[in-house]
Amino acid sequence: MTTHEMNERELVSALADGQLQGDDIARALALIERSEEARAYWHACHLVGDVLRAQELAADAARDAAFVARLRQRLQAEAPQPNLVTAIELVAVGADSERVEGQKNFKDPVANDASLRWKLVAGFASLAAVVAVGWQLVSQDGTAQGGAQLAQAGGEPAQVMLRDPRLDQLLAAHQQFGGTSALQMPAGFLRNATFERPAR
């Protein structure tokens, strides 16, 4: 094995272990893209990790390839849905989201777990097209003008998700210095670091 090969393998291995940053990631990905050998090694790295963690995950590479091939076939057979993203963006805000008369129904704590899952599916579908953080207008104290940019024209303004870079900036500032919460240390910090933060 040449030194060159060694380095390539180390690079792929480091990527699989999550040890790379910045340019190195790009270099490793480019390598995997162009070299079949690197791709095989990449798969081997994961296979080793999977076997170490769980026996049943140790499936062979052909199975993944077969799955992707089947998925591709099915996707081609599906009818196109051109209005998908538009429909997802127009998430109506329930008029009752502002209701504040107390905790009457608090005994049923996961009243909308199912609907959350639905939103999650919608989120997946829209993720590719709409990476931006969307704000939902809850109520309107004045007429819509300037400032906020409506992501979707038409329909009631009170039911439209909108995006405003300035708001995103303030949200980031709030998370940065306003996250004064007892939950900040166990979960809040991780949540804020995970959730899409606008570039500052």
Place this chain on the structure above:
Amino acid sequence: MAGAVMLAATALAQGGAATSPPVAPASQATPAERSAADWLMRLHEASRRRTYIGTLVVTSGGSMASSRIWHVCDGQQQMERVESLSGAPRSTFRRNDEVITFSPQTKVAVAEKRESLGLFPNLLKAPDSAIDQFYSARAQGSERVAGLEADLVQLTPKDALRFGYRIWSEKKTGLVVKLQTLDAEGRVLEQVAFSELQLDAPVSMDKLTQMMRNTDGYTLEKTELVKTSAAAEGWQLKKPVPGFKPMSCYRRPAGAARAADTLVQWVFSDGLASVSLFIEPFDRRRHGAEGTMAMGATHTLVRRLAERPGQDGGWWLTAVGEVPAATLQAFAQGLERRK
């Protein structure tokens, strides 16, 4: 709980500027009788002492984000690496209250010091802690999350000015593995959960430190902030919002393009939820519609304030917090210009 006292001392040493309230010994309560503050103390302790690797998924307001997390603690120092798996690539490193976020696409690294991280657990230990006064805790049995048995506790607000929480903490360690924010009707507004978690995984603090320090090829930016007080900036809250105490006040540049403008950020917290009031001079070109917006549990209210005809355009308030819209309205109504 001698551990709690030690923790408070450690947090103080790390926080530096944090003031020291008298530390009351935590009650020796059984799981079923723990108060909200007792529960939170246990959760906090767990997050400080454990080493783990996991995948975290956040769902909020119809969107989803996930990240890979490395957490290590040697008893004194805490380090964390958060690698975003969705959206723009982003790596966040934390060493105690020092945070640096790398954006590989823009080659920018933002360094911050988050003093709010050092404030805990003073929030809970303070004799006038609002948490037990405004939230009640109830154990709700156990459930499995990410393959781990977890105790479930529900924190229910005692008034309509805050949201409720359901917290799943891993049985043996107390580590928070799932967290939901609930509105008054019990609907889930936001959820943070580990989809996969390896406790006591090998994480090298040296390696994380090395990665955190390696800013080669990045433009290092530091957030410029000036500590100030609301009174010095000419603001007061004539009618306090129950449970919410002022925590800090900063002056910061309003935006890179308009460095001359300053923005005042006044931060309030009830111990669990926090609210930031951003106040800046009104600018007709930038400030338009007033209103209230929601994204998951986070609400935002924008409103023009204290307009004085003939003199100036008044002020523009943006209130942001993980609280119901009514709470932000109470803040907006109570805010008063004194100059």
